[in-house]
Amino acid sequence: MSPGFAKRTKSLTESKTFVITAAAARMIRHGIDVVNLSAGEPDFNTPDEVKEAGCAAIRNNFTRYTASHGIPELREQISGKLKRDNELSYHPDQIVVTSGAKHALAGSLLAVVDEGDEVLYPKPGWLSYPEMARIAGGVPKPYPCRLENRFRPDPDELRRLINRRTKAIITNSPGNPTGAAFTPSETRAIGSVLAERDIWVLSDEIYEKLRFDGEQHLSFANVAGLFEKTVLVNGVSKAFRMTGWRIGYLAAVTPLAKAVTKVQSQMTSSPCSISQQAAAVAIGGGDGGALPEMVAAFVKRRDIVVRELNAIEGVSCPVPEGAFYALADVSAYLGGTVDGRTIGDDIELCQWLLDEMHLALVPGKPFGADGFIRISFAAADDRIREGMRRLREGLARIKRPVRSAKK
Numbered sequence: 001m002s003p004g005f006a007k008r009t010k011s012l013t014e015s016k017t018f019v020i021t022a023a024a025a026r027m028i029r030h031g032i033d034v035v036n037l038s039a040g041e042p043d044f045n046t047p048d049e050v051k052e053a054g055c056a057a058i059r060n061n062f063t064r065y066t067a068s069h070g071i072p073e074l075r076e077q078i079s080g081k082l083k084r085d086n087e088l089s090y091h092p093d094q095i096v097v098t099s100g101a102k103h104a105l106a107g108s109l110l111a112v113v114d115e116g117d118e119v120l121y122p123k124p125g126w127l128s129y130p131e132m133a134r135i136a137g138g139v140p141k142p143y144p145c146r147l148e149n150r151f152r153p154d155p156d157e158l159r160r161l162i163n164r165r166t167k168a169i170i171t172n173s174p175g176n177p178t179g180a181a182f183t184p185s186e187t188r189a190i191g192s193v194l195a196e197r198d199i200w201v202l203s204d205e206i207y208e209k210l211r212f213d214g215e216q217h218l219s220f221a222n223v224a225g226l227f228e229k230t231v232l233v234n235g236v237s238k239a240f241r242m243t244g245w246r247i248g249y250l251a252a253v254t255p256l257a258k259a260v261t262k263v264q265s266q267m268t269s270s271p272c273s274i275s276q277q278a279a280a281v282a283i284g285g286g287d288g289g290a291l292p293e294m295v296a297a298f299v300k301r302r303d304i305v306v307r308e309l310n311a312i313e314g315v316s317c318p319v320p321e322g323a324f325y326a327l328a329d330v331s332a333y334l335g336g337t338v339d340g341r342t343i344g345d346d347i348e349l350c351q352w353l354l355d356e357m358h359l360a361l362v363p364g365k366p367f368g369a370d371g372f373i374r375i376s377f378a379a380a381d382d383r384i385r386e387g388m389r390r391l392r393e394g395l396a397r398i399k400r401p402v403r404s405a406k407k
């Protein structure tokens with residue numbers, strides 16, 4: 001007999017991106033040539049100067065607990081970055097360094113959400129948002145970001161969704177899995193609706209630097225009336241190719257920063273000391289200007305993926321403006337059959353593509369994008385081309401259901 005588990009674990013789901021990536025890794029370990037386009041991380045390496053800073057931290061025995069909200073050098077670098085890049089003034093004490101941007105979001109939700117409070121999150125949107133809201137005791141409530149609206153929320157619809165129970169809204173631009181990146185005027189239009197209400201805006205800006213449309217990134221903290229209500233979340237994972245170092249941060253008004261620090265001090269003590277020193281070097285300019293090179297590579301790959309996807313009959317994919325994901329509508333194939341097997345939904349499609357075509361993609365369903373698949377273009381050009389070839393071949397083998405044969 002087991003003593004049993006808390007109710008919150010029963011409604012929780014494991015991150016599907018990690019499940020698929022782990023299954024693909026297992027197949028690769030068994031010598032199978034899997035094309036893996038499921039990863040949520042750049043294929044570029046951490047900059048050398050940053051790696052050296054991590055090694056130096058170890059050599060210098062900088063290997064102990066730090067202040068819960070992070071070392072002063074890193075918080076000063078972040079404060080400088082927010083001033084330089086975002087024209088936002090945060091004192092270093094208004095910044096909390098966390099174990100990844102994910103942990104900044106989780107800590108913020110634990111600090112602001114009471115049992116039963118509603119938390120608005122984008123649909124389609126990153127699959128961790130509703131789960132983290134639930135862990136905090138909140139009630140996650142999706143706000144639609146429809147394909148017809150280029151995956152943007154409609155400000156009037158948002159206004160209608162906010163009610164007395166709403167405590168916070170999570171925003172994400174550039175977004176995972178849609179690649180939608182708001183222009184400054186779109187951010188202002190959405191932000192002005194949020195500013196009317198007394199709710200927290202958790203602004204996930206982790207893909208800020210991965211933007212392909214030449215537009216400027218505007219934080220919700222820049223919108224009139226929102227500075228005091230916004231929790232700006234960012235980190236080094238994506239821009240500096242440091243996903244495994246686990247460093248993110250948030251910037252917010254002092255009482256919020258203090259509340260998250262209290263939570264963090266009891267749950268993790270402090271982020272990793274070694275990674276913090278490395279992150280300070282990264283944010284201070286230690287990537288040797290390599291970021292534009294990576295962005296240029298992503299633009300080229302994005303164009304390959306979008307062109308190839310839209311050339312497949314029955315598949316359509318809007319052009320992502322940021323991050324490194326394409327979200328393609330494959331609903332025309334769902335309900336179809338192949339080798340006597342029915343492909344009922346996008347999860348079954350991704351499983352079949354992995355089993356039979358050795359192609360790892362992520363289903364849209366866990367992101368609230370039923371009928372879609374997510375293709376990560378954080379992979380080498382030739383692997384992307386090979387992946388698209390396998391997808392084309394695989395879909396051609398599926399006998400499409402009659403109802404959508406003309407789609």
Ligand SMILES: Cc1ncc(COP(=O)(O)O)c(C=O)c1O
Binds near residue numbers: 243
């Ligand atoms: C939208 C979004 N926010 C946050 C994160 C987490 O970033 P970190 O690795 O810094 O925790 C991810 C990672 O995939 C993401 O896609």
